[in-house]
Amino acid sequence: MSGPARATHHASSKAAVLDVIRAAGTISRVGLINATGFTGATISTVVRKLIDEGLVVETGRAESTGGKRRVLLQLNHSARYAVGVHLDHAGITYVLTNLGGSVVARISRAGAGAAEPGTVVTRMADEVGTLIDGVGVERNRVLGLGLVSPGPFSSTAGIGLTPPSMRKWEDFPLHQALEQATNLPVVLDNDATAAALGEHWSGGIGGTAAALYMGTGIGAGLVINGVAYRGSSGNAGEVGHICVDANGPECWCGARGCVEVMAGPAAVVAAARADPVLARSAGLTGRSRSVSSDFAAVSRAARRGEPSALAILERSARCVATAARTLANIMDLEVLVLTGPSFAIAGSVYLPVVRDELDRAFFSRAAHGVDVRLSRSAATASAIGGAALVLQSELVPLHEGLRLPENLADSEPAPLPAEGA
Amino acid sequence: MSGPARATHHASSKAAVLDVIRAAGTISRVGLINATGFTGATISTVVRKLIDEGLVVETGRAESTGGKRRVLLQLNHSARYAVGVHLDHAGITYVLTNLGGSVVARISRAGAGAAEPGTVVTRMADEVGTLIDGVGVERNRVLGLGLVSPGPFSSTAGIGLTPPSMRKWEDFPLHQALEQATNLPVVLDNDATAAALGEHWSGGIGGTAAALYMGTGIGAGLVINGVAYRGSSGNAGEVGHICVDANGPECWCGARGCVEVMAGPAAVVAAARADPVLARSAGLTGRSRSVSSDFAAVSRAARRGEPSALAILERSARCVATAARTLANIMDLEVLVLTGPSFAIAGSVYLPVVRDELDRAFFSRAAHGVDVRLSRSAATASAIGGAALVLQSELVPLHEGLRLPENLADSEPAPLPAEGA
Numbered sequence: 001m002s003g004p005a006r007a008t009h010h011a012s013s014k015a016a017v018l019d020v021i022r023a024a025g026t027i028s029r030v031g032l033i034n035a036t037g038f039t040g041a042t043i044s045t046v047v048r049k050l051i052d053e054g055l056v057v058e059t060g061r062a063e064s065t066g067g068k069r070r071v072l073l074q075l076n077h078s079a080r081y082a083v084g085v086h087l088d089h090a091g092i093t094y095v096l097t098n099l100g101g102s103v104v105a106r107i108s109r110a111g112a113g114a115a116e117p118g119t120v121v122t123r124m125a126d127e128v129g130t131l132i133d134g135v136g137v138e139r140n141r142v143l144g145l146g147l148v149s150p151g152p153f154s155s156t157a158g159i160g161l162t163p164p165s166m167r168k169w170e171d172f173p174l175h176q177a178l179e180q181a182t183n184l185p186v187v188l189d190n191d192a193t194a195a196a197l198g199e200h201w202s203g204g205i206g207g208t209a210a211a212l213y214m215g216t217g218i219g220a221g222l223v224i225n226g227v228a229y230r231g232s233s234g235n236a237g238e239v240g241h242i243c244v245d246a247n248g249p250e251c252w253c254g255a256r257g258c259v260e261v262m263a264g265p266a267a268v269v270a271a272a273r274a275d276p277v278l279a280r281s282a283g284l285t286g287r288s289r290s291v292s293s294d295f296a297a298v299s300r301a302a303r304r305g306e307p308s309a310l311a312i313l314e315r316s317a318r319c320v321a322t323a324a325r326t327l328a329n330i331m332d333l334e335v336l337v338l339t340g341p342s343f344a345i346a347g348s349v350y351l352p353v354v355r356d357e358l359d360r361a362f363f364s365r366a367a368h369g370v371d372v373r374l375s376r377s378a379a380t381a382s383a384i385g386g387a388a389l390v391l392q393s394e395l396v397p398l399h400e401g402l403r404l405p406e407n408l409a410d411s412e413p414a415p416l417p418a419e420g421a
Numbered sequence: 422m423s424g425p426a427r428a429t430h431h432a433s434s435k436a437a438v439l440d441v442i443r444a445a446g447t448i449s450r451v452g453l454i455n456a457t458g459f460t461g462a463t464i465s466t467v468v469r470k471l472i473d474e475g476l477v478v479e480t481g482r483a484e485s486t487g488g489k490r491r492v493l494l495q496l497n498h499s500a501r502y503a504v505g506v507h508l509d510h511a512g513i514t515y516v517l518t519n520l521g522g523s524v525v526a527r528i529s530r531a532g533a534g535a536a537e538p539g540t541v542v543t544r545m546a547d548e549v550g551t552l553i554d555g556v557g558v559e560r561n562r563v564l565g566l567g568l569v570s571p572g573p574f575s576s577t578a579g580i581g582l583t584p585p586s587m588r589k590w591e592d593f594p595l596h597q598a599l600e601q602a603t604n605l606p607v608v609l610d611n612d613a614t615a616a617a618l619g620e621h622w623s624g625g626i627g628g629t630a631a632a633l634y635m636g637t638g639i640g641a642g643l644v645i646n647g648v649a650y651r652g653s654s655g656n657a658g659e660v661g662h663i664c665v666d667a668n669g670p671e672c673w674c675g676a677r678g679c680v681e682v683m684a685g686p687a688a689v690v691a692a693a694r695a696d697p698v699l700a701r702s703a704g705l706t707g708r709s710r711s712v713s714s715d716f717a718a719v720s721r722a723a724r725r726g727e728p729s730a731l732a733i734l735e736r737s738a739r740c741v742a743t744a745a746r747t748l749a750n751i752m753d754l755e756v757l758v759l760t761g762p763s764f765a766i767a768g769s770v771y772l773p774v775v776r777d778e779l780d781r782a783f784f785s786r787a788a789h790g791v792d793v794r795l796s797r798s799a800a801t802a803s804a805i806g807g808a809a810l811v812l813q814s815e816l817v818p819l820h821e822g823l824r825l826p827e828n829l830a831d832s833e834p835a836p837l838p839a840e841g842a
Contacts, residue, residue: 208653220751231753232629235785238750243743246665255746255782322664325676329659330641330751332652361676364656 013038017046019392021056021075022100023226028062028070047073054079055099075099081137083128083145083184084198084386086191087112088215089166090292091341092124093380094131096142097387101201102415105135106380111290117172125181144185144393146386147178148194150217187389189228191340192237194385195375196221197228199337201388202377209335211381212239212324212354214342216291218260220327221385240264242323263319265295265342271312272298278308292341299346310349317350321357328370329363335371344378434459438467440813442477442496443521444647449483449491468494475500476520496520502558504549504566504605505619505807507612508533509636510587511713512762513545514801515552517563518808522622523836526556527801532711538593546602565606565814567807568599569615571638608810610649612761613658615806616796617642618649620758622809623798630756632802633660633745633775635763637712639681641748642806661685663744684740686716686763692733693719699729713762720767731770738771742778749791750784756792765799 013036020035021027027035032043050056057076061069077100086093089111096105109127112120132142150166179186189197196211200223205211211221218240222229230236240260241253248257261267269291273279282301288294301309324336338347338354355372362370375381434457441456442448448456453464471477478497482490498521507514510532517526530548533541553563571587600607610618617632621644626632632642639661643650651657661681662674669678682688690712694700703722709715722730745757759768759775776793783791796802 232755233753233785233788235788236751236753238753238784241750241782241784242663242747244664244667246739246743253782253784318667322667326663326747327751329662330657330748332654332657332659334653361662361674363659363662363674364654367654367656 013042014046014049015392017043018050018055018075019226021050021073026059026072026074028072030070032073077102079141080391081132081142082387082390083131083142083182084194084383084388084390085124085128085145085147086194086380086383086386087120087124087147087149088191088341089113089150090216090290092127093383094127095380095383095387096131096135096137097384097391098415099391101384101388101391103202103380103384104137104415105131106383106416107131107134112166112169117169117174118177121174121177121181124178128182128184142184144187144390145178145182146187146189146194146389146393147174148189148191148382148386148389150191150215150219185390187386187393189386189389190219190221190234191215191382192219193221193228193230193234194383194389195339195381196223196237196337196385197388197392198377198381198383198385199223199339199375200226201391202381202384203337203373203375205335205337205373207334208331209337210237210327210331210333211337211339211375212320212327212343213340213382214265214320214338214350215340215382216265216342218264218320218323222331237327239323239327242326244319244322259319259323263316266291268298268312268316269294271315272301272309275308275312278306278312281306282309295342296345299349302346302349313346313349314353317353318357320350321354324354324372325357325361328358332364333370334368335373337373337375339375339378339381341379343374347374347378434463435467435470436813438464439471439476439496440647442471442494447480447493447495449493451491453494498523500562501812502553502563503808503811504552504563504603505615505804505809505811506545506549506566506568507615507801507804507807508541508545508568508570509612509762510534510571511637511711513548514804515548516801516804516808517552517556517558518805518812519836520812522805522809522812524623524801524805525558525836526552527804527837528552528555533587533590535589538590538595539598542595542598542602545599549603549605560604563605565608565811566599566603567608567610567615567810567814568595569610569612569803569807569810571612571636571640606811608807608814610807610810611640611642611655612636612803613640614642614649614651614655615804615810616760616802617644617658617758617806618809618813619798619802619804619806620644620760620796621647622812623802623805624758624794624796626756626758626794628755629752630758631658631748631752631754632758632760632796633741633748633764634761634803635686635741635759635771636761636803637686637763639685639741639744643752658748660744660748663747665740665743680740680744684737687712689719689733689737690715692736693722693730696729696733699727699733702727703730716763717766720770723767723770734767734770735774738774739778741771742775745775745793746778746782749779753785754791755789756794758794758796760796760799760802762800764795768795768799 029043033040054076056073059072059074062072077098080099082097084095091111092109094107095103097103175186192213195213199205199211209223213219220237220239222237241258243257244259244262245257248262250256251258251261273284279285282297284297298309302313351374358370450464454461475497477494480493480495483493498519501520503518505516512532513530515528516524518524596607613634616634620626620632630644634640641658641660643658662679664678665680665683666678669683671677672679672682694705700706703718705718719730723734772795779791
């Protein structure tokens with residue numbers, strides 16, 4: 001039993017049509033037939049349903065191309081919302097997006113730290129309430145919550161093999177606890193995959209694309225023609241454990257010389273602390289508050305023009321660039337986006353080094369280049385991806401019974417601008 | 422415009438149904454509906470067409486499950502054939518497979534060597550004739566020819582960025598020349614991708630799988646649920662250029678310390694030639710005939726128990742294992758098959774080293790292991806994959822007009838056993 005036909009069979013035709021309308025902005029029924037390959041009868045039925053449920057609205061007619069002018073369809077952006085939560089050791093980021101994937105509310109709170117998972121989940125439920133109530137969105141328009149976190153996840157139950165900072169979350173029944181605390185359907189995914197999906201939704205990356213993610217660790221999310229590639233157990237894209245030096249130091253994953261242990265934020269911070277002059281000038285002589293705040297201090301020192309700080313970051317960037325090239329060679333990538341909190345801070349140092357490496361040594365450069373970009377929403381891409389997971393998921397049918405009033409658009413919160421804007 | 426629905430639309434429903442029947446062995450129409458997601462009416466029409474064309478036959482009825490006993494369908498294996506050709510510097514391998522992917526004829530001839538591409542193509546056309554005529558298959562039952570070669574291919578026109586040994590094939594209009602010389606439709610692909618497809622067809626690897634291919638160079642082919650993953654330009658899986666030592670020697674690809682230049686067959690041979698005692702005992706003191714024959718000589722020395730030969734191969738195997746782990750981490754692999762001519766020779770040294778590396782340090786080992794195997798047809802997997810490309814491709818419609826006689830099965834050549842058998 002093989003492949004694609006079977007996969008499509010299991011995907012909801014409604015979700016597929018909704019995704020095409022979202023991506024197109026406005027589109028006619030004939031356009032939908034061409035884009036999806038569904039029959040006219042199927043499109044007609046699905047669109048009628050989507051309109052009845054208030055998810056899609058008719059919005060005027062296309063320019064005539066000779067025959068009858070075609071009615072255009074578009075998403076009713078304020079018909080539904082989704083919550084995206086990025087849970088990390090150092091911080092928790094919350095976003096509320098509308099059906100079109102635009103961020104309408106965003107808050108950041110303290111990270112999981114050393115607190116008990118149960119305590120953190122209770123606090124998260126409060127903070128989700130603050131997020132939703134802050135923009136006056138009715139609870140019954142919120143489809144669900146996408147929680148993303150450093151993976152890998154072994155199942156929908158909770159976080160699997162975790163980095164050391166979050167080890168106490170292993171075996172905690174996160175999925176169930178969060179559904180109970182928030183009263184929302186919950187989907188889980190790892191932060192790097194979610195970031196790639198977030199870049200696809202908010203940044204419009206297409207084709208064969210990857211998000212190279214650097215938070216406290218290093219990972220990658222893979223998106224092929226708009227669909228996340230997750231691998232056999234949801235753990236694809238583990239580029240942080242690419243070996244760049246077979247005789248290098250041991251990594252927490254069990255291997256040696258991984259790019260994460262050689263060049264990740266913790267390695268950058270350790271190198272800066274080992275240089276007494278730099279450590280003093282960057283304020284790194286005391287006890288560490290967190291790897292991320294120390295990494296930010298090194299980046300600030302580099303921006304102030306301290307050569308030793310810049311040299312440490314550039315050494316890290318060359319290692320990361322080598323791993324990025326391996327990823328590009330294996331996946332034959334068209335687009336690589338640098339995203340995640342650490343690239344939000346120091347992306348300007350890493351971007352030219354990664355670009356140069358791929359221009360110089362990407363294996364298939366004779367056929368095509370790789371478009372390397374810095375994310376416009378590097379700090380929140382994972383949380384946005386969490387919300388996108390909800391919007392893309394099978395959660396829509398859960399709210400099928402819900403009919404929305406006609407005057408729905410009146411109370412729509414305005415989308416927030418991108419981080420860089 | 423996104424994803425899967427669109428992709429399925431463009432794939433031929435006939436090819437999809439044919440592939441499901443092939444994979445299932447025997448299957449009912451209801452089974453086809455369940456497996457493909459197509460409607461009963463579509464399956465009914467497509468199956469009727471396939472029977473009319475002689476590609477599929479009815480073959481009795483399934484056990485009753487209460488209702489009417491269902492008619493079973495199976496491929497008519499001898500209805501069509503495909504030629505697979507693996508063109509390499511050192512040798513050319515030809516296989517003829519039937520519609521089920523079983524090899525019914527196989528020959529090996531001298532490689533491309535330093536000869537002019539035009540001369541080689543003329544010879545290849547003769548050798549394809551020998552292959553087909555040798556088992557008495559009629560020319561009009563041969564669907565086409567799949568030519569595989571060290572890639573990458575920049576288009577269907579010819580070989581793109583080639584390894585040094587085949588540089589004169591760059592810009593040669595291979596596709597056109599071969600179609601003219603053989604009078605068969607031709608498809609091209611790189612040897613590693615074809616090997617993965619060949620393993621899928623002949624070895625039944627499923628799920629998220631890769632073929633780690635070692636010929637003169639090192640590459641990988643990726644197969645996800647039976648479908649080759651080719652990347653944005655057909656060059657995915659370039660694991661030979663994973664960096665294992667940033668300060669290592671320069672590779673022909675432009676980077677430094679690639680696994681191919683550090684540990685590929687040429688590196689193994691160079692290390693053996695640099696050891697005077699080993700070089701003498703392995704017969705490597707004279708001028709080299711080819712990297713492959715020298716590599717075979719080192720492997721024979723290792724099998725004879727010469728510790729220095731074994732040490733060189735094991736050092737290579739550890740490097741290759743590191744690259745294999747990177748590939749497994751990025752793709753989240755379930756299955757990894759070692760294949761290609763060099764693993765056909767020395768696979769018994771590499772297999773335990775690669776297995777051990779993945780058991781010990783595969784990132785997602787808490788979630789699942791990676792099944793590492795040595796191919797049963799390592800020497801011919803690429804050629805078989807070339808034939809599979811033809812069988813899977815859109816070439817079938819080219820022969821749609823062809824009706825076959827009823828007594829077709831009479832003259833079927835018997836499939837050859839696997840290499841190891």
